[in-house]
Amino acid sequence: MYNKDNVFYKILKSxxxxxxxxxxxxxxxxxxxxxxxxIHALVITKGLYSNFDDFISSASAQEIRIFFSAxxxxxxxxxxxxxxxxxxxxxxxxxxxxxxxxxxxxWGGEKL
Ligand code: AMP
Numbered sequence: 447m448y449n450k451d452n453v454f455y456k457i458l459k460s461x462x463x464x465x466x467x468x469x470x471x472x473x474x475x476x477x478x479x480x481x482x483x484x485i486h487a488l489v490i491t492k493g494l495y496s497n498f499d500d501f502i503s504s505a506s507a508q509e510i511r512i513f514f515s516a517x518x519x520x521x522x523x524x525x526x527x528x529x530x531x532x533x534x535x536x537x538x539x540x541x542x543x544x545x546x547x548x549x550x551x552x553w554g555g556e557k558l
Contacts, residue, residue, distance in 0.1 A: 448494045454547035458492065468523060472509050473516035484555030485524050485531070489517045495548040497537045517550050526554030 457464045457476065464476035467487055478486040491513055495501040502510065521527050531554030536543035 448496045448500070449546055450494070452545050452547050454488075454490050454545050454549060455494070458490070458547075468516060468520050470512060470516055472512035475516065475520040478551070483553040483558065485526055485553065487520055487524060487552040488549045489513070489520055489552065490547055490549040496546045497543065497548050498535045499537060501548045517552065521552055521554070524552065524554065526552070529554065530558075532558050 456462045466476045468475040472492055473489050475487055475489040478488050491501060493505060521531050531552055534551040
């Protein structure tokens with residue numbers, strides 16, 4: 447069950463700012479406000495999904511394809527495609543998921 451009371455929903459609605467890297471019909475990418483690595487970006491869905499499980503079971507095949515292509519594009523734009531990077535998605539309480547709007551973390555720019 448998606449709850450609109452989360453910070454990424456506010457970013458999607460332009461109620462709060464973000465340092466945007468990329469945007470298309472399915473994805474919005476911006477820099478993490480508290481980077482844990484030299485490069486730390488977030489790619490969030492435009493659709494309202496609370497986590498990966500929700501996204502993969504409810505989104506259309508086209509939306510899923512566009513979203514994950516966007517993740518790859520953003521890595522390329524950040525210059526980490528050649529050097530390597532890590533993608534992470536936290537799902538639920540044990541993972542430490544803080545924001546209940548599906549997102550992928552991109553870490554890179556250094557040895558992980
Ligand atoms: P997660 O624990 O996977 O839900 O990660 C949420 C991430 O969102 C954390 O890395 C936070 O630093 C990041 N974050 C929280 N608020 C903002 C914001 N306003 N702009 C950018 N990143 C944010």
